[in-house]
Amino acid sequence: SLLIICQIFYTHSFFINFCVRKVISKTHLLQNICKSLSTSTISQRLSTSAIQLANNINKYNKMVIQHNVKGYEEFTKLVEELETNAEGQPIHVLFSGGKDENGQSWCPYCVKAEPVVHDALAKASEKSHFIHVDVGERAYWKDTNCPFRTDPRLKLIWVPTLMRWNTPLRIDSENVTKKDLVDMVFDEPIEQK
Template structure:
């Protein structure tokens, strides 16, 4: 069964990755929820349910982390931690990536069941290592 974890913010993600650093790890980056419980990112509102319904296509022993990147003002700051960290190189949300691999889906790609499934089902043998 895929281990599913939800975190809020950069520091929480880093701690989560330290605790869950074996096997295949996917991270889904999305906008945070506002005071009304609504995601500030309209693209994330479309993509989040697509990704959520396909998570179980990932390998049984994998880890799936849904990371909320914070308020819109923080995300828009080009110097925020998510954009500066070379492990992520985030440029947009939503983004789905496999840690330690160049594999990623961004923006509208995250709204495609087929693309999300292909990424989650890809076996380690077929993943090109990051140089």
């Protein structure tokens, strides 16, 4: 039965990636996959499937803890909580333009940066935190009194901005679309204050 489960994981890796990112337990995931497949789909490449299953499980067991917040108040509340409870783990923050009802951001660089940043999360240390902050609508962001711009801990000028909290590591604008710079923010050995 383990070989059957391995084949299921291999055949439906896109489903695994989606479910793991949504923090569905492995047991629940297996039950859903088994219900959706017939036994005729479980017949090829079993040894390869077992290896890929092990790699996928190892990859996702080491994932960063992801948070999504909207607005300044939600962000400050969460970051203050993490500063108290994150046990010294790094906190990475991506600030990006708000999204409409179709999930599309008003900020073109944010749209380009999001997949680059999410791919680079694998470079972040295990159990570190990643906060994706929706800064709101374009008019709110452009206001010079926007708290994301005036908070002395942030002083944001551009979205997207990617930073490691309480360190000098920070990139913004189109630089957040550059894989090598994004990777540096996640894997550069600088301690938080």
